[in-house]
Amino acid sequence: MNFIFNSNISDQLKAIAEKVALGKRISEVEGLFLFEKADLGYLAVLANHVRERLHGKKTFFNRNFHIEPTNICIYNCKFCSYVRKIGQEGAWEYNLDQIEDLVHKHKSAQPTEVHIVGGVHPKRDLHYYGEMIQRIKAILPEIHVKGFTAVELEFMIKKARLSLREGLLKLKEYGLDSIPGGGAEIFAPEIRVQVCDEKSTAEKWLEIHETAHSVGLPSNATILYGHIENYAHRIDHIARLRQLQDKTGGFNTFIPLKYRNQNNSLSEIGEVSLLEDLRNFAVSRIFLDNIPHLKAYWPMLGKEKAQLSLSFGVDDIDGTIDDSTKIYSMAGVEDLKPQMTTNQLVELIKSAGFEAVERDTLYNVIKIY
Ligand code: V47
Ligand code: SF4
Secondary structure, three states, X not given: OOOOOOOOHHHHHHHHHHHHHOOOOOOHHHHHHHHHHOOHHHHHHHHHHXXXXXXXXXXXXXXXXXXXXXXXOOOOOOOOOOOEOOOOOOOOEOOHHHHHHHHXXXXXXXXXXXXXOOOOOOOOOHHHHHHHHHHHHHHOOOOEEEEOOHHHHHHHHHHOOOOHHXXXXXXXHHOOOEEOOOOOOOOOHHHHHHHOOOOOOHHHHHHHHHHHHHOOOOEEEEEEEOOOOOHHHHHHHHHHHHHHHHHHOOEEEEEEEEOOOOOOOOOOOOOOOHXXXXXXXXXXXXXXXXXXXXXXXXXXXXXXXXXXXXXXXOOEEEEOOOOOOOOOHHHOOOOOOOOOOHHHHHHHHHHOOOEEEEEOOOOOEEXXX
C-alpha cells in the first residue's frame, strides 16, 4: 500500500465522496485517508448515505441471550479480563445440567437466538459442545444457535481429531446454525503478537470462517480496536474481511468491539473516546461495501452511545441479552447487568429517529415497530 497523500485534502475527500455516492468501492489508501483526515461530520454524511442505501431507516435487533459455558481458557490474551485457570478464584465451568437450567430460565422471554462464547477449556471437545447444542434444542427446538468463536472451534475440532471441514459439518449436524465474530481481534501480525500471541493466527481465523461459509454456516466478524493498533492496522483488518467476503459472501455483520480496559494486562492503556468510536463505525461502513450489516454491541459500548452510532452507519444494535454476559462487565463497562426488553430496544431506536425492526439471526424480519 502507498500511504503518501497528495496535498489537496478537500479534493481527495471530494473524490472519495463521489465514489461513495455512486456506490463504488474505496481503496485501502482512501480508507486510511478517511481515518486520518476526514472530519467526523463528513464521515457521518458518507456513512449514513451507505446505511440508507442498504437499509433506509431500518434498525435491527433480536431477542437473544448468551451462554458463556466457562471462563477457563488455555490462552492469556492481554486484553482479556475474564480468563481464569482451573481452580483459580473466579473460574466457572457449567456442566450440561446447569446449561439446561440456564436455557429454562430464559425460555419465557421467547428468544430466537442463543449466542454461545466462552474460554478455550483444555478438557472439552467438539462432542461435549455438540451435546450442549442438542440439549439446548431439546428445550427450545426453534432457537438459532450462534456459537463458538473461531478460536474455540480450532481447539475443539483439533481435540476431536477432525479436519476443519469435518468438524464444522459435525457441529452443523449437532445443530449449530452460525458462528459469532469473536477471536478476530486485530489481524496485523505485529499487533496480534503483542496482544494475543498464543491464540489462532489471523490466517487460521479467516480459514475457519471461509470453511464455515463453504459448509453453509454463515458468520459474523469483529475487530478489537482502541488499544495499541493504529489506523493502518484497522484498514488492513477490514480489507482482509472484505477480500474474504468477495469470495464467500458468508459474513452477515461486522461488529467493532471497543477495547475496555479494566482488570486486564493492558489496563494502563486508556480507552478511546466516543468520537473515535463513531469515526471507526463510519469508516467501517464506508469501506465494507460487501458486508450488509454493521452492529453496535450495546453491552460493550453503552446504550446511549449505541443510539448515537445509528447516525454513523450502524443499522443493528444486537439484542435483549437478558443479563447473560460477563465478558464486558468484568472489563469495566458501566452496565453490570446488561438487559433490555423488546420495548426498551424499540424505544431506544425510535427516539433516535429510526425504524425498529425485530429480526432473526439471519435478518429475516419478524416484526416492524
Ligand atoms: O474475541 C475480550 C472481545 C470477543 C475484551 O457475533 C473484549 O454477534 C473489549 O465474539 N474489551 C468475544 N472486548 C465476543 C464476541 C461477540 C460479541 C458480540 C457480538 C458477537 C456476534 C460476537 O470479546 C473476543 C474479544 O475481542 N473482548 N476482552 C475487552 N477487555
Ligand atoms: Fe481466552 Fe478468549 Fe480471553 Fe483470549 S479472549 S484469554 S481466547 S477467553
